[in-house]
Amino acid sequence: MTNNPWRCLLSEAIDRAVERHGYHLAAFVYMPEHVHLLVFPGPEASKIDELLKAIKRPYSYRIKRLLQAANSRLLARLTIRQRPGVTTFRYWQEGPGYDRNLDHPETVLASIDYIHNNPVRRGLVNRSIDWQWSSARWYADLPYDPRLRLPRLETLPAEFLVPAAR
Numbered sequence: 740m741t742n743n744p745w746r747c748l749l750s751e752a753i754d755r756a757v758e759r760h761g762y763h764l765a766a767f768v769y770m771p772e773h774v775h776l777l778v779f780p781g782p783e784a785s786k787i788d789e790l791l792k793a794i795k796r797p798y799s800y801r802i803k804r805l806l807q808a809a810n811s812r813l814l815a816r817l818t819i820r821q822r823p824g825v826t827t828f829r830y831w832q833e834g835p836g837y838d839r840n841l842d843h844p845e846t847v848l849a850s851i852d853y854i855h856n857n858p859v860r861r862g863l864v865n866r867s868i869d870w871q872w873s874s875a876r877w878y879a880d881l882p883y884d885p886r887l888r889l890p891r892l893e894t895l896p897a898e899f900l901v902p903a904a905r
Contacts, residue, residue: 760793761780762781764893779895
């Protein structure tokens with residue numbers, strides 16, 4: 740995903756889904772071919788697979804419509820043979836993605852660092868705060884390019900802000 744307008748559409752999809760499904764976004768990074776999200780559930784949150792479906796389906800539908808309108812060759816590359824006689828548009832990798840429950844402050848903070856350092860490890864930027872499509876600047880209290888549409892972030896629950904005393 741190297742297209743800024745598409746990234747903005749993804750931000751909108753994430754915001755709608757987390758609100759509708761009772762989650763809060765604590766950290767993110769958009770990489771060229773994948774996305775990392777760190778979300779925490781509210782008291783009435785749906786299952787995580789429902790949240791992911793609510794992000795992925797409407798977003799990929801919008802991308803498909805944009806590709807169709809532009810008569811893009813990318814549409815054919817993203818259309819796969821599902822079974823004999825049946826083709827489908829596949830923007831996301833097959834499967835639900837990788838998720839896990841984080842329940843220790845140290846693990847949550849390490850995961851946020853991992854997410855933010857993805858662009859650095861890839862060599863896209865020298866510092867995580869230089870990648871505009873991440874929550875790293877938010878955590879560093881730095882401004883973003885105002886032309887970008889980023890998803891809404893929320894502060895971590897109090898129990899994850901400071902590592903618990905032992």
